[in-house]
Amino acid sequence: MSSKxxxxxxxxxxxxxxxxxxxxxxxxxxxxxxxxLFWMVSIAFKPAAESFSSNLIPQSPTLxxxxxxxxxxxxIRYMTNSFLVSAAVTIVALFFHTMAGYALARLRFPGRxxxxxxxxxxxxxxxxxxxxxxFVIVKAMGMLNSYAGLIIPAIFNAFGIFLLRxxxxxxxxxxEEAARIDGAGYWRIYWSVILPLSRPIMSALAILxxxxxxxxxxxxxxxxxxxxxxxxxxxxxxxxxxxxxxxxYMMAAATIVAIPTLILFVIFQRQIxxxxxxxxxx
Amino acid sequence: MTTIAETAARRRHAGRTRLSAKHREWIAGYLxxxxxxxxxxxxxxVPMALSLALSVFEVNGFGGYSFVGAKNYxxxxxxxxxxxxxxxxxxxxxxxxxxxxxxxxGLALLVQRTDRFNTVMRSMFFxxxxxxxxxxxxxxxxxxxxxxxxxxxxxxxxGIGGFSFLGDPNFALxxxxxxxxxxxxxxxxxxxxxGLQDIPRQYYEAAMIDGAGAIxxxxxxxxxxxxxxxxFVIMVSMVAAVAGAQAFDIIYVMTKGGPANATAVLIVxxxxxxxxxxxxxxxxxxxxxxxxxxMIVTAVFFALTRGGRFxxxx
Numbered sequence: 386m387s388s389k390x391x392x393x394x395x396x397x398x399x400x401x402x403x404x405x406x407x408x409x410x411x412x413x414x415x416x417x418x419x420x421x422l423f424w425m426v427s428i429a430f431k432p433a434a435e436s437f438s439s440n441l442i443p444q445s446p447t448l449x450x451x452x453x454x455x456x457x458x459x460x461i462r463y464m465t466n467s468f469l470v471s472a473a474v475t476i477v478a479l480f481f482h483t484m485a486g487y488a489l490a491r492l493r494f495p496g497r498x499x500x501x502x503x504x505x506x507x508x509x510x511x512x513x514x515x516x517x518x519x520f521v522i523v524k525a526m527g528m529l530n531s532y533a534g535l536i537i538p539a540i541f542n543a544f545g546i547f548l549l550r551x552x553x554x555x556x557x558x559x560x561e562e563a564a565r566i567d568g569a570g571y572w573r574i575y576w577s578v579i580l581p582l583s584r585p586i587m588s589a590l591a592i593l594x595x596x597x598x599x600x601x602x603x604x605x606x607x608x609x610x611x612x613x614x615x616x617x618x619x620x621x622x623x624x625x626x627x628x629x630x631x632x633x634y635m636m637a638a639a640t641i642v643a644i645p646t647l648i649l650f651v652i653f654q655r656q657i658x659x660x661x662x663x664x665x666x667x
Numbered sequence: 668m669t670t671i672a673e674t675a676a677r678r679r680h681a682g683r684t685r686l687s688a689k690h691r692e693w694i695a696g697y698l699x700x701x702x703x704x705x706x707x708x709x710x711x712x713v714p715m716a717l718s719l720a721l722s723v724f725e726v727n728g729f730g731g732y733s734f735v736g737a738k739n740y741x742x743x744x745x746x747x748x749x750x751x752x753x754x755x756x757x758x759x760x761x762x763x764x765x766x767x768x769x770x771x772x773g774l775a776l777l778v779q780r781t782d783r784f785n786t787v788m789r790s791m792f793f794x795x796x797x798x799x800x801x802x803x804x805x806x807x808x809x810x811x812x813x814x815x816x817x818x819x820x821x822x823x824x825x826g827i828g829g830f831s832f833l834g835d836p837n838f839a840l841x842x843x844x845x846x847x848x849x850x851x852x853x854x855x856x857x858x859x860x861x862g863l864q865d866i867p868r869q870y871y872e873a874a875m876i877d878g879a880g881a882i883x884x885x886x887x888x889x890x891x892x893x894x895x896x897x898x899f900v901i902m903v904s905m906v907a908a909v910a911g912a913q914a915f916d917i918i919y920v921m922t923k924g925g926p927a928n929a930t931a932v933l934i935v936x937x938x939x940x941x942x943x944x945x946x947x948x949x950x951x952x953x954x955x956x957x958x959x960x961x962m963i964v965t966a967v968f969f970a971l972t973r974g975g976r977f978x979x980x981x
Contacts, residue, residue, distance in 0.1 A: 407777075408784060410777070411777050411778060411784075411785075411788050412788070414774075414777070414792075415788050415791035415792060416791075418791060418792055418794070418795065418849070418853075419791055419794060419795075421795070421803075421806050421807060421810060421849070422794065422795070422798065422806070424806070424809075424810060424817060425802075425806045425809075428809070437812075437815045437816075439817065439820070481702045481703045481706070482703060484699040484700070484702065484703070485699060485700045485702070485703040485704070487699060488695070488696045488697075488699035488700045489700065492692055492695055492696035492699065493689075493692055493693075493696070494692060494693040494694075494695075494696035494697060495693065497696065500700060500704065503712075504703070504704070504707060506965060507707055507711045507712070508965075510711055510715065510910075510958075510961070511906075511907065511910040511911075511912040512912075513910055513911045513912060513915050513934040513937075513938070514718075514910045514911075514934070514954055514957050514958055514961060515711065515714040515715060515718060515954070515958070516937075516938065516941070516954075517718065517721065517937070517941045517947055517950045517951050517954055518713070518714035518715070518717035518718045518721055518951060518954075519710065519714040520941075520942075521717065521721065521947065522709070522710070522713060522714060522717065537706075537710075538710045540706060541703060541706035541707045541710050541711065542707075543707065546703055570695075571691075571692070571695035571699070572695075575699070596797065599799070600798075600799035600800065600801075601799075602799065602800060602801050602916045602919075603915055603916060603919075606919075607942065618799050618801045621801055621802065621805070622801050622919075622920060625805060625920065632809050632812075635805060635809065636805075636806070636809065639802045639805050639806060642799065642801070642802050643797075643798045643799065643802045646797045646798065646799070647794065647797055647798065649797070650790075650793075650794060650797040654790045654793075658789065658790065658793060658857055661854065661857050661858075662857045662858070662860060662861045
């Protein structure tokens with residue numbers, strides 16, 4: 386480093402050392418980030434007496450907490466509700482959003498830009514801010530304490546429409562033109578050309594929608610009082626008020642609620658992360 | 668496959684509609700957008716407007732509405748808990764936005780290189796975002812239980828303990844902010860990674876030849892070229908913080924707004940008023956103020972990003 390111009394290049398061993406330290410720092414930060422989740426799973430396998438011991442690996446692992454939670458509380462019922470609601474929202478939302486995204490990207494009609502901008506402007510309106518009037522509307526429609534009330538309002542959000550429109554803008558025009566020359570109408574083009582081409586982005590969105598609805602809490606909390614309609618997030622929040630001192634049960638319940646989404650993530654992490662990375666910005 | 672009849676029909680069709688081909692495209696466009704447009708109108712547009720309308724009514728226990736004019740707004744003006752909520756919300760945003768920015772960007776820089784190791788690390792940093800906020804709140808509440816929670820004991824061992832994370836009004840909001848950062852930082856890391864990818868390599872190479880160190884390169888290349896991303900991150904996190912998008916679930920499970928309203932962000936206070944006391948009109952008045960604030964933020968955001976199109980021109 387004694388030459389006149391400072392050399393930016395390091396020797397090979399220095400590069401290896403720097404990279405090694407860098408990786409070590411990254412790995413320890415990653416472990417710290419995941420620690421709460423490890424801890425949750427760890428306690429779920431510990432007997433009550435061991436709940437507050439400081440070992441991450443349980444000394445005497447047991448499944449009793451899970452068995453107790455699953456028999457004391459209808460978690461299976463809650464999970465079925467969550468699954469039905471999330472799946473219904475995902476399917477209907479994808480159907481509507483691909484239609485709207487296609488039209489907003491590819492069809493020409495007066496007011497298209499205004500329509501798109503109005504849709505986009507709802508992008509940042511989040512549920513907590515409109516929860517009171519939304520409750521009033523859904524109540525007036527007679528959808529309190531019903532699957533319809535859980536599902537229908539959750540379908541509509543600008544994020545998916547926006548993402549699909551951006552995707553369709555990037556598709557080559559020639560594909561639909563060929564279909565049009567063959568005499569296909571707009572519905573036909575949408576159904577047999579656009580939809581098959583959307584498969585990659587649709588699978589990414591499907592995962593995102595499903596996850597968002599599986600994890601949603603505020604809306605189900607507001608409109609369902611009937612325990613038969615409770616989704617899993619409500620089930621566990623209510624479980625907390627009943628078993629607030631039994632942390633081993635609570636962590637078992639939390640693990641049961643968290644595991645499905647974590648498994649989904651492990652399987653689909655690339656799609657999930659890619660779709661989010663390109664969501665807002667491009 | 669095509670029968671003569673079909674061909675004839677198509678020819679007739681084409682002949683008849685040559686004039687109205689444009690109109691057919693119009694109609695198709697409207698029909699395709701209709702379900703979403705209608706849904707967004709009913710479940711987002713109307714509620715936003717209704718918020719204002721509801722705010723001038725008082726709701727009695729049987730669901731009857733009586734017009735009260737500006738009474739709810741006056742009540743708000745004189746309600747110390749409303750002002751407390753506004754203050755807590757502002758504090759939450761002021762703490763959350765810079766912390767999230769720093770953590771998101773820091774993590775992105777850490778795992779910026781594309782190799783297998785970093786891909787795994789990215790997923791690990793993002794994993795908390797996959798867990799529901801209710802579970803997040805439960806797990807953290809367990810970890811900071813006074814004296815015996817693992818974090819409480821760790822901080823005590825480091826000599827900075829002795830306080831109650833959620834029981835002490837001075838620390839409860841900070842705890843909520845830190846939990847929110849833990850949940851959100853992986854998501855913002857991804858957004859920053861997207862931004863970093865758009866910076867051309869050559870800029871760094873040129874700077875290295877000129878002898879710029881890592882700090883200089885970060886300061887004079889990365890930060891300026893990351894401006895659109897930074898802008899997006901700050902706006903989105905600010906709007907989320909003010910609207911209580913994540914805060915609500917965490918606070919509802921961890922503190923219910925306590926202790927001494929130290930964590931009662933506006934949205935939690937509004938929720939308590941509406942669904943705890945049935946004060947729908949009053950809650951709507953407070954929500955309207957929030958909607959107006961968010962609309963202003965959104966409008967500014969919108970203008971500065973050229974209609975939300977960012978760098979996509981079409």
